[in-house]
Amino acid sequence: MPLKSLTINGFKSFADKTTIEFTTGITGIVGPNGSGKSNITEAIRWVMGEQSAKSLRGSHMPDIIFAGSALRPALNRAEVKLVFDNHDHALKTAQDVVEISRRLFRDGTSDFLLNHHNCRLRDISNLFLDSGLGKEAFAIISQGRVEQVFNSKPEDRRTIIEEAAGVFKFKQQKKQAEAELAVTNDNLNRIADIVSELG
């Protein structure tokens, strides 16, 4: 499931539409301090569903939109697009090329797109579950994250291991099934009450 390209438009320091193509081998991005290298990895985490403005070094989500500079005004919209080669179908979808996009406007409205169709954050999260990718996955290690893993509580570390082992997805599905079962049991109880009233 190689990453083919990343397009950033209006996200943090990337006021102009910028596309990074990832060819085979290793891609290294170098630049002086403050030139936007970390913003690139943050753009990747954001398009994969990051919901915490704090973990993107902001206080609220619109902080990720280009805020203006001495030479140009602020923008009203940020958009990030990630394209994967999915010929190996590591992402559980029939498409051979998977394109995900996320847009955010300054008024707070936002949307996700999966292969050009509007989708929910949950569809994006489900797509990456167990793939080794995703906003919480360890394919992306930001500065300070290694220490954070070492210093995390045992329960949190267990979640990390479960995600890596592929157990996490089943736990999520179990939780969802249990919630549905609880609703069904409530309905059954209600029907039993009605039946006893009628009898």
Ligand code: ATP
């Ligand atoms: P270092 O090597 O020091 O870690 P870096 O290359 O990783 O630096 P980043 O931290 O990615 O750099 O980029 C920081 C730059 O992004 C700063 O110049 C900051 O002003 C700019 N920046 C962050 N948010 C915005 C925004 N919303 N609008 C415009 N510029 C922004």
